[in-house]
Amino acid sequence: MSVIQVNELSKYFGHLKAVDHLSFSVNEGEVFGFLGQNGSGKSTTIRMLLSLIHPTNGYIELFGKPLGLKRAEILEEVGAIIERPDLYPYLSAKEHLLLFAKLRSKKITPANINETLQKVGLLERANDKVQTFSLGMKQRLGIGIALVHNPSLIILDEPTNGLDPQGISDIRNLIKQLSQKEGKTVLVSSHLLSEIEQIATQIVIIHKGQKVADGPIQKLLDPNKMIVQVKTTNDEHTKQFILTSNFRNYLLARKQGIYLGLPDYEIPLLTTTLVNAGVGLVGVETRNSLEDYFLQVTSNTNS
Amino acid sequence: MKKIVAIEVYKIFRRPRTYIAFGAIAALIMVIQLGLKMDGQSYAAFLMKDINETLTVDGKVLNGYLICYILLQLLLVHVPLLVALIAADMLSGEANLGTLRLLFSTPYSRTQWVLGKFIAASIYTIVLLIWLAFLALFVSMWIFGTDDLFLMKSNYVVLIQEKDVLWRYVGAFVFASFSLLTVTSLGFLLSSIANNSIGPIVGTMSAIVFFTILSTLNIPLFSVVKPYLFTTHMNNWKEFFDIQVNENNEAVFGSILNIAKIKTSLLVLALHIILFVSASIIITKRKDILS
Numbered sequence: 312m313s314v315i316q317v318n319e320l321s322k323y324f325g326h327l328k329a330v331d332h333l334s335f336s337v338n339e340g341e342v343f344g345f346l347g348q349n350g351s352g353k354s355t356t357i358r359m360l361l362s363l364i365h366p367t368n369g370y371i372e373l374f375g376k377p378l379g380l381k382r383a384e385i386l387e388e389v390g391a392i393i394e395r396p397d398l399y400p401y402l403s404a405k406e407h408l409l410l411f412a413k414l415r416s417k418k419i420t421p422a423n424i425n426e427t428l429q430k431v432g433l434l435e436r437a438n439d440k441v442q443t444f445s446l447g448m449k450q451r452l453g454i455g456i457a458l459v460h461n462p463s464l465i466i467l468d469e470p471t472n473g474l475d476p477q478g479i480s481d482i483r484n485l486i487k488q489l490s491q492k493e494g495k496t497v498l499v500s501s502h503l504l505s506e507i508e509q510i511a512t513q514i515v516i517i518h519k520g521q522k523v524a525d526g527p528i529q530k531l532l533d534p535n536k537m538i539v540q541v542k543t544t545n546d547e548h549t550k551q552f553i554l555t556s557n558f559r560n561y562l563l564a565r566k567q568g569i570y571l572g573l574p575d576y577e578i579p580l581l582t583t584t585l586v587n588a589g590v591g592l593v594g595v596e597t598r599n600s601l602e603d604y605f606l607q608v609t610s611n612t613n614s
Numbered sequence: 615m616k617k618i619v620a621i622e623v624y625k626i627f628r629r630p631r632t633y634i635a636f637g638a639i640a641a642l643i644m645v646i647q648l649g650l651k652m653d654g655q656s657y658a659a660f661l662m663k664d665i666n667e668t669l670t671v672d673g674k675v676l677n678g679y680l681i682c683y684i685l686l687q688l689l690l691v692h693v694p695l696l697v698a699l700i701a702a703d704m705l706s707g708e709a710n711l712g713t714l715r716l717l718f719s720t721p722y723s724r725t726q727w728v729l730g731k732f733i734a735a736s737i738y739t740i741v742l743l744i745w746l747a748f749l750a751l752f753v754s755m756w757i758f759g760t761d762d763l764f765l766m767k768s769n770y771v772v773l774i775q776e777k778d779v780l781w782r783y784v785g786a787f788v789f790a791s792f793s794l795l796t797v798t799s800l801g802f803l804l805s806s807i808a809n810n811s812i813g814p815i816v817g818t819m820s821a822i823v824f825f826t827i828l829s830t831l832n833i834p835l836f837s838v839v840k841p842y843l844f845t846t847h848m849n850n851w852k853e854f855f856d857i858q859v860n861e862n863n864e865a866v867f868g869s870i871l872n873i874a875k876i877k878t879s880l881l882v883l884a885l886h887i888i889l890f891v892s893a894s895i896i897i898t899k900r901k902d903i904l905s
Binding site: 362395398399406415416456 | 617618620621624625628629630711712713715716718719720721722723900902903904
């Protein structure tokens with residue numbers, strides 16, 4: 312079942328197309344990675360999913376219901392953290408959770424509040440005012456607010472902002488637990504692509520408001536579509552050579568370095584061709600991470 | 615909606631800024647009461663100097679009722695500024711803090727949030743007014759005692775019997791609550807437009823000063839708009855202290871000279887409140903939350 316269905320969604324701020332005919336869907340129980348560079352339209356899309364921004368065009372359906380018509384019903388089942396963890400400095404962590412729990416129709420007991428505080432590692436600081444919290448602690452509390460009413464869909468926009476490595480690892484484990492043990496659907500956007508790679512099952516990549524790639528992460532990182540970095544003594548000369556060779560169609564547009572996207576079986580022939588052409592070859596490195604894929608698809612769109 | 619109001623009231627009274635207004639009012643009233651307690655007789659003599667030759671007044675002129683009247687004249691001009699501190703921060707403060715997106719992504723609609731926040735700001739305003747009434751009226755009655763209320767108007771004197779005074783203060787405070795709620799709603803409207811609280815707070819104060827000047831200027835050009843300005847009506851709580859006289863020029867117990875003026879003023883103020891709050895709802899509903 313599709314928990315999020317976005318069809319031809321657009322948002323224009325005057326002449327600026329922040330989101331342009333974006334369509335994607337998220338299935339129940341998935342951890343869905345929502346990726347894009349700064350200013351690509353991720354947060355605008357997330358805000359439209361939460362009815363904070365009015366779409367210019369397009370259609371959003373959550374849990375099979377249209378957001379425009381069933382907003383209240385839908386948002387009962389959604390928990391979200393949006394960009395920065397902005398909170399009330401004069402209230403404690405516990406007070407935050409109590410206040411936001413009150414805004415839900417579900418019955419949330421003090422035990423549930425403590426459980427949420429435990430989940431995000433803030434139980435010992437429950438009664439401290441937020442003004443004494445570090446950025447990482449505020450981020451944890453923001454996640455706590457998103458989880459306190461036990462929602463079915465959790466939207467996390469940059470949840471690891473400001474967290475130290477241990478905090479990032481804790482959040483990664485928490486997201487895995489929410490999806491695998493509790494069956495929650497999680498949409499997560501992050502700059503930390505390695506993190507997304509470890510937790511997401513599906514991704515969508517947007518660039519300049521448009522979708523440039525989507526699908527199961529395993530399929531997108533297909534070993535038959537390797538990204539190869541060629542290190543040489545003279546990159547400019549080598550690039551010129553590749554542009555005249557049979558490998559010209561594999562060359563990826565990058566500001567620095569030489570990158571080719573090609574099947575792994577072509578790598579020996581590439582190496583031989585370069586050596587035979589007298590290129591000062593320093594090394595050929597194969598890369599197949601989400602980060603490489605992300606840079607590949609966003610660079611192609613830039614060019 | 616009840617939940618929103620409860621949460622917003624809780625938030626208001628958990629903020630240190632809220633207590634500035636309560637502290638300021640207490641300090642001002644206590645200083646004036648202390649001054650009048652120490653040197654009240656010379657103040658009373660100064661008040662009476664023009665009529666001493668034609669009128670003999672028995673009893674305590676400087677009693678709790680007169681002190682309250684003096685305090686209200688002084689303070690009801692400035693309390694709107696204290697009200698603006700909170701009301702003009704209700705939406706813009708959340709936008710500035712970034713918490714508006716947390717609130718507006720809950721199942722409650724924006725209309726419910728705006729109304730809930732307005733009711734909470736109104737509760738704060740009323741509580742502030744009750745605090746003012748307690749200090750200005752009841753503490754003054756306790757310190758200075760009670761007697762007939764003797765008021766010097768611009769070209770006449772009003773003498774209201776002791777037993778005929780208290781209900782007038784109740785009426786005056788109810789009227790003042792309408793005046794202050796108009797300020798609350800204006801601050802609220804400006805708060806819905808801005809993304810930080812400085813602009814709406816200064817804007818509310820500026821609007822009050824600007825319209826008060828228009829209301830008090832006797833220029834024919836402005837006479838057309840004057841009846842429709844809320845500032846023209848805000849100080850009409852004083853009408854509760856103008857009393858009818860019979861054919862023998864004796865005060866009529868329990869009467870008000872111009873009740874129609876009070877009714878008109880209440881209507882104008884109420885219409886302003888409805889207008890400002892409705893505009894706040896429309897603006898907030900259309901707004902994209904980008905903060």
